[in-house]
Amino acid sequence: DAKTTQPPSMDCAEGRAANLPCNHSTISGNEYVYWYRQIHSQGPQYIIHGLKNNETNEMASLIITEDRKSSTLILPHATLRDTAVYYCIVRDNNAGNMLTFGGGTRLMVKP
Amino acid sequence: NAGVMQNPRHLVRRRGQEARLRCSPMKGHSHVYWYRQLPEEGLKFMVYLQKENIIDESGMPKERFSAEFPKEGPSILRIQQVVRGDSAAYFCASSPPQGLQETQYFGPGTRLLVL
Numbered sequence: 001d002a003k004t005t006q007p008p009s010m011d012c013a014e015g016r017a018a019n020l021p022c023n024h025s026t027i028s029g030n031e032y033v034y035w036y037r038q039i040h041s042q043g044p045q046y047i048i049h050g051l052k053n054n055e056t057n058e059m060a061s062l063i064i065t066e067d068r069k070s071s072t073l074i075l076p077h078a079t080l081r082d083t084a085v086y087y088c089i090v091r092d093n094n095a096g097n098m099l100t101f102g103g104g105t106r107l108m109v110k111p
Numbered sequence: 112n113a114g115v116m117q118n119p120r121h122l123v124r125r126r127g128q129e130a131r132l133r134c135s136p137m138k139g140h141s142h143v144y145w146y147r148q149l150p151e152e153g154l155k156f157m158v159y160l161q162k163e164n165i166i167d168e169s170g171m172p173k174e175r176f177s178a179e180f181p182k183e184g185p186s187i188l189r190i191q192q193v194v195r196g197d198s199a200a201y202f203c204a205s206s207p208p209q210g211l212q213e214t215q216y217f218g219p220g221t222r223l224l225v226l
Binding site for chain 1: 144
């Protein structure tokens with residue numbers, strides 16, 4: 001079972017920031033938070049990951065709360081091409097290297 | 112730098128036939144993972160392989176499914192005697208051989224349709 005909870009869907013206006021929340025209240029100290037997205041049944045695309053510090057790359061920013069029980073993925077200027085299902089995944093070392101995908105958040109970017 | 116490649120992208124089989132799905136990892140990657148996505152569902156882990164070794168096959172159905180990653184050539188996911196319930200998108204991912212937390216990068220998938 002996925003160890004994360006995400007809202008099933010969100011809307012965002014084009015050009016505005018999209019803030020996608022994720023709860024992972026049972027995360028353990030050595031588990032990372034990963035974000036992937038899947039655009040219309042294409043292969044999942046890696047976005048970003050982090051352990052406890054905030055992270056930023058060319059695609060997005062990841063904000064992890066101090067207690068690590070939740071995080072937020074931020075797409076600073078959403079475009080129509082960012083419409084996708086976004087998956088927040090906690091990497092469970094005890095389960096080996098697999099990624100466990102939950103339901104994700106279906107983000108709809110609207111003009 | 113080419114990404115993960117999968118072929119064929121689409122595969123149609125009749126019930127009882129065999130399906131072979133191929134995955135070529137990214138250059139420098141020696142870890143391969145297979146996931147299945149049934150219609151309107153999320154991705155489910157199937158198997159994790161390194162060169163010539165199956166490391167974790169806990170997500171593989173016990174019958175008809177097998178996977179290999181030979182010393183030379185792509186990884187192969189083989190489904191024997193396909194049934195309609197095998198219709199799904201099969202995704203391969205690869206990662207470099209440097210540790211448990213290495214990022215997995217996905218291919219475009221193979222969409223299998225069983226008639």
